[in-house]
Amino acid sequence: MSASANTPCPCGSGPGYAACCGRWHAAFAEAGTLTAPTPEALMRSRYSAFVLDLRAYLLATWHASSRPAALDPPEAGLRWLGLTVKSSALQDADHGRVEFVARSKLGGRAHRLHETSRFVREGGSWFYVDGDLA
Secondary structure, three states, rough: OOOOOOOOOOOOOOOOHHOOOHHHHHHHHOOOOOOOOOOHHHHHHHHHHHHOHHHHHHHHEEEOOOOOOOOOOOOOOOOEEEEEEEEEEEOOOOOOEEEEEEEEEEEEEEEEEEEEEEEEEEEEEEEEEEEEEE
């Protein structure tokens, strides 16, 4: 899938892609900067990056302590169906958690990923650390 400026954002937050996750993706693509202002914004932008197969963005926003060396391309036929953010909270100025459900379909079977993710801010940028599956 590709997204244009006027396309609804894959994260489902309401604004068009350019006004939502697209601005974080563009800042990274143009200048290598990570600018999502909150853990929830980063988590939404990462979901959209999965939908759009933006593996470089996903790796860049993954904390070095848990980042894989590479990400495999998505499986052929994978369709992302939607994202629901159940809760989002800051523990302090540099640590946050986001609970979400991401839905997808592959080979005619529906899948749900229900996770509480941990985020840390370093050098002014938020990073995904890891998560617990529900």
